[in-house]
Amino acid sequence: MGLTHTEKLLAAHTVSGEALAGNLIQARVDLVMCHEVTTPPAIQMLADHGLHGVFDPDRIVVTPDHFVPSKDIESAELARDLRKWVQENGIKHYYELGRHGICHALLPEQGHIIPGQTVVGGDSHSCTYGAFGVFSTGVGSTDLAAVLYTGELWFKVPESIKVTIVGQLPDGVYSKDIVLELISRLGVDGARYQALEYHGETLGQLSMEARMTITNMAIEAGAKSAVMTVDQVTHDYLKGRAKENDWVEYSADDDAQYVREITVDVSHLAPLVATPGQPSNGQTIASLKSDDLVPVDQVYIGSCTNGRIEDLRVVASIMKGRRIATGLRAIIVPATSTVWKQAHDEGLFNIFYEAGCVVSTATCGACLGGYMGVLASGEVCVSTTNRNFSGRMGHKDALVFLVSPATAAATAVSGKIADPRDYL
Amino acid sequence: MQGRVHLFKRDHINTDEIISARYLNVHDEATLAEHAMEVIDPEFVKRVQAGDMLVAGENFGCGSSREHAIWALRGAGVQAVLADSFARIFYRNAVNNAFQIMEIPGISAQVQDGDELEIDIEKGLVTNRSQNKTYSFPPHSPFLQGIYAAGGLLKNIAANAGRRKVKK
16 A cells, blocks of 8 residues: 655654554654744743753754744743743754744745655644645644654654645636635645645646745644645755755655545636635635625735745735725735845835835734734734634734735735736 | 533634734733633633633634643633544644543534533543533543643653663
């Protein structure tokens, strides 16, 4: 019987047990991602249990991102505790403000993610890294503490769902629309405890940045992890970021056993909007009810899902020479310091300024209702982020619609949810 | 263990609803507990008493990896959560904290708010004293039982680290 991509990745790291779907195993972890919200509790737990030191300071990558530059005293103390721990343990991959970024955009950008790894992060969107042919999953603070100390973790080897994406992606339709379509079909728990393994010709048309938008939102279908096969696009992205051929490439056997197979044909896909409540509420703009076509108060462009340079270029191409609608505010948050610099150098900030937008430093910010654009009751936000749960971006009675960066930009200009194909 | 039910008869209750991200600037249980389940029911923390239990629908705890969700519930006095099913990170976090969770398909449709439950973890049996009904659940695997028995994953690791030290 053949093995899935996920089983092969875990098998290559298994310390005890057998890496077949359904089994519990103990596995080595190659890389651990830490940020300032979930790592300080892990640091405290380790100290409370008399567990000192880390398994390997060079296999830990740390960046403050959620509430930085610190939004209040408590957040400042979390960031301080993280910094102190980094110094005490000789962790050199630490990205201080000025070089920091939203973790899931930063780690791949800086070449820390290479094919064949096992990665865990103290953040649910750690599934993002699977775009590089790695096994990667999000964990809580106790798991994080355990892996920081031992370099290993227990895993239940997940069953896999084979997702095949076919067809030529139409103009004005993006990878965000693909993943919103997929989640709408799976439902928010359709991949619970399972891995999503992506195949299909369409992936070859997508950049690594676009692919990461798809793997990023695997958790929104309940998935444990997501994985794509390494190809020339992956190699081109890694060139200059990671040591060439310093990695191992795995792929699923042809006769691998999947729990389910889904095909998404994107050739007739239209831009999608996930209406408030669940990321699985995707529907086309044409099918929105009049209730949903109310004036928008805020457009938010950023996050680990859609705050990369290609996203900002698409936004700028739509906003160039246009103004955002009166009564609407648009907040643009480049995902990393490098993305900020690129956007600056390419003249995008000027376009954003002329259009009437505000541009921030990299932060998770308002995606999770932290700061930099938290919503008041009754407000409507159209956002490129990943969750539209009640209360996620601020008041529980605020409404969040999830869209692609292009749809967000078109909406900012129009004042109501708008089809980006009318603005290209 | 015995306790009174707070029924949240809904699927996909997410971690933002259990503890909103704006409170993640701290991680002590008592402070987090003041805001447990606030988005869904701001009165919950006033009603909940030590030893109470939560019953919910499918996919409880979906969304963020924040372990603060467990700490907020435990800090508020909740001693167990029974759900039709759990999201996987919440499930792991519960096990790692030795916080009692029982996955019982259909439980949210069978239990009423305020019911008194008695749970026998070893037998995998919930007795509803208010309705004279019982519900069974499969016991955790021996591996997970080991984590519960140790009082959590880190206690388990600390115990083994201690043994390693003695060996040296």
